Amino acid sequence: MAPLPDKPAMKDRILETADRLFYLQGLRAVGVDTIAAEIGISKRTLYNHFPSKDALISAYLARRFVAPRASDKSPVEQILGTFDSLERRFSAKDFRGCPFVNAVAELGEDRSVRKVAVAFKESRRLWFRDLLIQLGVADAEALATQLALLVDGSIAQDLVRNDPAMARAAKEAAMVLLRNAGVKVDKTSVAAKPASKKPRRSSTA
Amino acid sequence: MAPLPDKPAMKDRILETADRLFYLQGLRAVGVDTIAAEIGISKRTLYNHFPSKDALISAYLARRFVAPRASDKSPVEQILGTFDSLERRFSAKDFRGCPFVNAVAELGEDRSVRKVAVAFKESRRLWFRDLLIQLGVADAEALATQLALLVDGSIAQDLVRNDPAMARAAKEAAMVLLRNAGVKVDKTSVAAKPASKKPRRSSTA
DNA sequence: AAATAGGTACACAGACCTGTGTAACTAGGC
DNA sequence: GCCTAGTTACACAGGTCTGTGTACCTATTT
Structure with missing residues (x-):
């Protein structure tokens, strides 16, 4: 023993x-x-x-409530890196969606659970918002909400479909939204992994 | 008998x-x-x-598995109308998220539940895709996936936050994605309700 | 009137759940 | 040695759950 x-x-x-x-x-x-x-x-x-x-x-x-940590990377890299992290987590065998959303779905009317879930969602939205403000985006509030939608949407879709490509789809949508808000998104910010070049099946886009 | x-x-x-x-x-x-x-x-x-x-x-x-029904409205109106429907459902007192996502979250590894949930998600994605094809969108597959992400993202966010505005945020993101794909989204397609009583803020960007 | 179909009342088996009570054991600190 | 804190084994109370068995009732049909 x-x-x-x-x-x-x-x-x-x-x-x-x-x-x-x-x-x-x-x-x-x-x-x-x-x-x-x-x-x-x-x-x-x-x-x-x-x-x-x-x-x-x-x-x-x-x-499970871990606030997004500060980083010295550029705001664009941090935002888009979120979706790369998601893709990695989706690929893990033990990914089962967002614990807060799942808890609310399961326990429903429970006040305290809802409260912490809202706090978690809002902390991520505010993290997005602050990065967008750094980028000089005019309506950072609205865009931050939209980015949060993409995050939770890809999580829900992956929970059901088990398809990590949902993270890439969300990332590409996020890039469109960022460009539309006047943010310059260059190729170097986009690259998920620097050197790894796996033979990827021609997934959507 | x-x-x-x-x-x-x-x-x-x-x-x-x-x-x-x-x-x-x-x-x-x-x-x-x-x-x-x-x-x-x-x-x-x-x-x-x-x-x-x-x-x-x-x-x-x-x-709960009701496939999206055909409509004689324009594809753009149908796509954007989806988010108006969502907003109405979010405002209802008895909205509690997507029953399929909730079932998967609650029952987890259950095969048959997952199967029907995947089928439901895919039916909506294909509905989007066909509308996008009608609009002549080049990569209708990818954009349909992204629209589906916005739908599920707004549902998850509203489940947690109880905020019907999530549907509007998703709709505005969808409009950006559509315009980016070359779809003409005019004001008439955008109007959620025929008689707009609310003073509308000028949309972001 | 008789037969049939479907609903009711109610007990019960067997499993699982949360949470407690209790006595015994084991380790380190004095 | 001895005390204390943490752990263990185990029983058990009281509740909920799914699913069944059985006898009775009631309305419609034949």
């Missing part, structure tokens, strides 16, 4: 496992027994760290 | 009620007891019409 993990590690292990199962299978589909069994601990231990399943769900969503 | 017109009403009543509850509260959140009680019938009667809850869920999704 490996040495018992450090004290604060247990709570993290619970949260990490709950995160994975909740995200992959859904909130209602995963019981606390399942989570405990997956880690190999007793259900009692889980309840010693989280007072209820609701608290665990809240912690799961809080954990 | 004489075709009794009111006899088959029971199955429809069950399906209608199940539809409403499943959509508003989620598939796992609604039990067959709840559905039967809502109609005022016994659970036994429900199971006499549907062999299992899964069958009821399948019937629910099949019922």
Whole structure:
């Protein structure tokens, strides 16, 4: 038996496992027994760290709430890079859509869940907006909303279709919207990967 | 057997009620007891019409699968009208996102659910594509995909934010994409409602 | 009137769920 | 050694869920 993990590690292990199962299978589909069994601990231990399943769900969503980080890349690269990141995530086997949208879809009228989901969506929109302001876009508010639509649209489409090309489609739409707003989008900003040149099937466009 | 017109009403009543509850509260959140009680019938009667809850869920999704209907309006009006319809639906109190996306989010790995969800998304994309072909758009495939992204993006955003303006944002993005593809989008095609009472801000760009 | 179809009432099996209670065990710190 | 904190095993309460079994009722048809 490996040495018992450090004290604060247990709570993290619970949260990490709950995160994975909740995200992959859904909130209602995963019981606390399942989570405990997956880690190999007793259900009692889980309840010693989280007072209820609701608290665990809240912690799961809080954990998923990672605000977009600052970067030294150009605003255009950051905006378009978002879609490249999406494409990479879509290609991962364990991608299952947006955890916040999924939680709202599953729990519906729950106030606190909706609140954190709105906060998350708004944080990304504001991130877009600030980058657009840096670019001197006139109506940065409206364009930021539209870019957010493309992000969530590609996520929903990929959730259903399992087609990472949805991210590229969104990226190309974003480029059109940016150019239309007077932003110069040159080829170097567009390149998703510098050197990798896989034999790509002629996907749409 | 004489075709009794009111006899088959029971199955429809069950399906209608199940539809409403499943959509508003989620598939796992609604039990067959709840559905039967809502109609005022016994659970036994429900199971006499549907062999299992899964069958009821399948019937629910099949019922939600309404292919876009043909219209004599111009293609541009039909495309942009989609977003006007969305805005109306977003404003309704009982709008809770796309039932197919929600079902996939909730049930996850279920094959048959995914299949019907993909079919639904693809039917809308093809509807867009055919309209774009009528408009002489060169890469109708790609643009149809992008329009579908805007639709699903606005649905996801409205599900979280409860903001019907997401539909207008999507519509304006769609107009930019259409113009970029060489489609002439004049003001008459744009008007959402015949008698515009609201003072309209000059559209961005 | 009798038969048939469909609905009702209601209990129940079996599974799963959240959350608790309790006694015993194990490790490190004093 | 001894104490404390965390963990474990396990039972269990109380609820919900799907699905079935059974006997009864009611209306229409023949």
